[in-house]
Amino acid sequence: MPGMPGMPGMPRPQGPQGKEGAKGQTGDRGAKGIMGSKGERGHEGLHGKSGPPGMMGMKGEPGSVGAAGKKGDIGEKGERVDCSFAGPVPQTNWKQCLWKTVDLTDDGKIKECSFTKLQCDSALKVSFQGNTRVNGAGNKCNRWYFNFNNKECSGPMTIEAVVYSKWPSGKPNLLHHRSFEGCCENIPRGKITVELWVGQCDGGYTLGEATTGWNSVSRIMIEEKSIMNHGFPGIPGSNGMPGVPGMPGPQGLQGREGTKGKTGAKGTKGMIGPKGERGREGLHGKSGSPGMMGMKGDPGSVGPVGRKGDKGEKGESVKGSSAGPVPQTNWKQCVWKQHIGTDNGKIKDCSFNKLLSDTALKVSFQGNMRVGSTGVKCNRWYFKFNNKECSGPMTIEAVVYNSMEKYHNLLHHRSFEGYCENIPQGAVRVELWIGSCGSFTLGDAETGWNSVSRIMIEEVSRRQS
Numbered sequence: 001m002p003g004m005p006g007m008p009g010m011p012r013p014q015g016p017q018g019k020e021g022a023k024g025q026t027g028d029r030g031a032k033g034i035m036g037s038k039g040e041r042g043h044e045g046l047h048g049k050s051g052p053p054g055m056m057g058m059k060g061e062p063g064s065v066g067a068a069g070k071k072g073d074i075g076e077k078g079e080r081v082d083c084s085f086a087g088p089v090p091q092t093n094w095k096q097c098l099w100k101t102v103d104l105t106d107d108g109k110i111k112e113c114s115f116t117k118l119q120c121d122s123a124l125k126v127s128f129q130g131n132t133r134v135n136g137a138g139n140k141c142n143r144w145y146f147n148f149n150n151k152e153c154s155g156p157m158t159i160e161a162v163v164y165s166k167w168p169s170g171k172p173n174l175l176h177h178r179s180f181e182g183c184c185e186n187i188p189r190g191k192i193t194v195e196l197w198v199g200q201c202d203g204g205y206t207l208g209e210a211t212t213g214w215n216s217v218s219r220i221m222i223e224e225k226s227i228m229n230h231g232f233p234g235i236p237g238s239n240g241m242p243g244v245p246g247m248p249g250p251q252g253l254q255g256r257e258g259t260k261g262k263t264g265a266k267g268t269k270g271m272i273g274p275k276g277e278r279g280r281e282g283l284h285g286k287s288g289s290p291g292m293m294g295m296k297g298d299p300g301s302v303g304p305v306g307r308k309g310d311k312g313e314k315g316e317s318v319k320g321s322s323a324g325p326v327p328q329t330n331w332k333q334c335v336w337k338q339h340i341g342t343d344n345g346k347i348k349d350c351s352f353n354k355l356l357s358d359t360a361l362k363v364s365f366q367g368n369m370r371v372g373s374t375g376v377k378c379n380r381w382y383f384k385f386n387n388k389e390c391s392g393p394m395t396i397e398a399v400v401y402n403s404m405e406k407y408h409n410l411l412h413h414r415s416f417e418g419y420c421e422n423i424p425q426g427a428v429r430v431e432l433w434i435g436s437c438g439s440f441t442l443g444d445a446e447t448g449w450n451s452v453s454r455i456m457i458e459e460v461s462r463r464q465s
Contacts, residue, residue, distance in 0.1 A: 113222060144196065
């Protein structure tokens, strides 16, 4: 059996320190500490470089217009001068008067249209377009015509359209569109009242029940046209010396100053440029580039037109060329008042001087036309140029066909027109002819009964392509 353990021995002196153990693994990150108090503000740094300029603001609204000043005193009366004969009439001097009402006047004025004629040595071309009718049993006749300041044209002849109807039984109700036109050459400069009238036909015929403008628009058309001799154009004259300005009238009283307009609305603020980098200590950066230019202002008002210069010297005569537009003065009309009973042949011719080679001729006929007889009958009116029909592009013609069991004598105004483009420069004989319509039997034709007839010719620039 073991004995009892002995008494512990006395402790020995401490031994030397052992070597440092290996580094342990990093422990988990601790929770974020509480934020400390804000420190004092540091010194302000220098400004960075300027950013690019912002966009221009919107233009403000214009201020209100000030009140008009008082009208100045009337200037002294100018000296009277004779009528000017210089230059062609501007082609803008035209007018039309329109209406859409039915007029049952048999004998009297239907409508008038005021017009300002600019020159003394010019003509007025007038035309009527609308629905006309002569009603009534038996022989009835009405005449539509133009008056100028309450007088019919005498330069060279009246401008008219006659409608005659002889109906054996009943009352024909023929509401047909018609047109007639012509040029009047002896009308003074100034305000002209162009009037459309209806009344009796020459020869004492009984008035019919007239109707004008039934169920459609009617119009009076007016144009001022220059007149010249039909020779070849001369070289343009040199510009005349400017006229001497007239003495100015006394200055009118100064008008009151208008009220100041309201300031326009402020434009929207431009966009802020990007923040520049913080600059080093030193001088300020250079200024930014200038802003965009402002919007263009409104144009100023047009100044007064200067006085017309004196007429240039007469140009020398030269042969026509194919360059440039045709002067609007190169026109002509041939008028007559003669009853022509030709059924097949030439009715009338009209000579004309064509100035340029690459132009067209516009021709028209205005007059009374009839195809009589019973049964099926047909006649054709047409134009020839130097004894040949137009082929550029096609013929210019009007066909009247009747198929009647009983004889009806319808002497009615008609018109037709067209352009012919392949006619050479120089003298041209424009001819009005009548003949057959293919295989149909010729009727008993009448041209120009009891009224003025006219052939109208005008040289015009070539058509648009």
